[in-house]
Amino acid sequence: MTKRQRLGVNIDHVATIRNTRGGIFPDPVRAALLAETAGADGITAHLREDRRHIRDEDIEALVAALTIPLNFEMASTSEMQEIALKFCPHAICIVPEKREERTTEGGLDVVNDQSRLSDFIKPLLDVGCRVSLFVEPDERQLEASAEVGANVVEFHTGAYCDYHAKGSNKSALEELTRISQCSTFAHKLGLEVHAGHGITFENVSPIASIPEVLELNIGHFLIGESIFTGLDTAIHKMRRLMLDAQL
Ligand code: PXP
Numbered sequence: 001m002t003k004r005q006r007l008g009v010n011i012d013h014v015a016t017i018r019n020t021r022g023g024i025f026p027d028p029v030r031a032a033l034l035a036e037t038a039g040a041d042g043i044t045a046h047l048r049e050d051r052r053h054i055r056d057e058d059i060e061a062l063v064a065a066l067t068i069p070l071n072f073e074m075a076s077t078s079e080m081q082e083i084a085l086k087f088c089p090h091a092i093c094i095v096p097e098k099r100e101e102r103t104t105e106g107g108l109d110v111v112n113d114q115s116r117l118s119d120f121i122k123p124l125l126d127v128g129c130r131v132s133l134f135v136e137p138d139e140r141q142l143e144a145s146a147e148v149g150a151n152v153v154e155f156h157t158g159a160y161c162d163y164h165a166k167g168s169n170k171s172a173l174e175e176l177t178r179i180s181q182c183s184t185f186a187h188k189l190g191l192e193v194h195a196g197h198g199i200t201f202e203n204v205s206p207i208a209s210i211p212e213v214l215e216l217n218i219g220h221f222l223i224g225e226s227i228f229t230g231l232d233t234a235i236h237k238m239r240r241l242m243l244d245a246q247l
Pocket of ligand 1: 010012046073093095103104134154195196197198199217218219220221
């Protein structure tokens with residue numbers, strides 16, 4: 001790998017805790033700035049349709065405060081497109097979104113939504129945003145992602161992480177192999193490769209060792225771990241594991 005793998009820190013769940021009390025603490029922007037100081041290469045924030053964690057004013061405050069890139073996660077709705085065009089974040093990661101889900105439960109079906117997605121992302125590309133599509137490691141989805149003009153694909157690592165946590169080593173390895181082979185395929189198609197969802201200290205190394213994976217986006221585990229050790233220590237440890245995996 002020629003480039004150092006980047007770590008994007010997702011601060012959604014700082015906002016989740018804040019929203020349980022309806023006040024202003026803890027402040028997700030403060031977490032983002034701490035993450036920046038601790039060596040995060042980017043901050044990810046998902047403005048969901050139901051605003052269950054990040055809110056519009058958080059995006060505005062993040063855009064104003066950050067000096068590292070913001071990766072704005074959103075569904076492909078016209079409301080979100082308008083917000084993205086207003087703030088022009090460095091990157092936009094398009095994810096599927098269902099109201100009843102607890103978190104993003106799978107990748108986009110780019111194959112069956114190709115022409116709509118193509119029209120949807122064009123204005124975002126035109127204003128200079130890097131557009132990423134959150135997909136399952138599936139060659140057909142990658143071909144479709146390249147065709148719609150995306151710059152990046154982010155692989156959903158949730159299945160790999162779930163198998164790993166359950167000790168289903170054979171299934172975890174199969175999923176990892178799929179991610180690794182699809183990373184090579186995506187790279188050949190000219191797509192930059194990112195990965196994320198469910199990543200922890202225990203499962204990060206095999207994903208971080210895939211040479212084409214240029215960025216990991218990690219949220220829930222890091223924010224949870226920071227309760228015990230502080231965000232700075234949690235980020236440093238994750239960064240160390242990522243670097244060691246690439247040796
Ligand atoms: N990448 C994407 C596209 C996501 O939707 C999420 C979850 O919001 C993450 C990364 C981070 O996942 P986690 O919070 O499980 O680390």
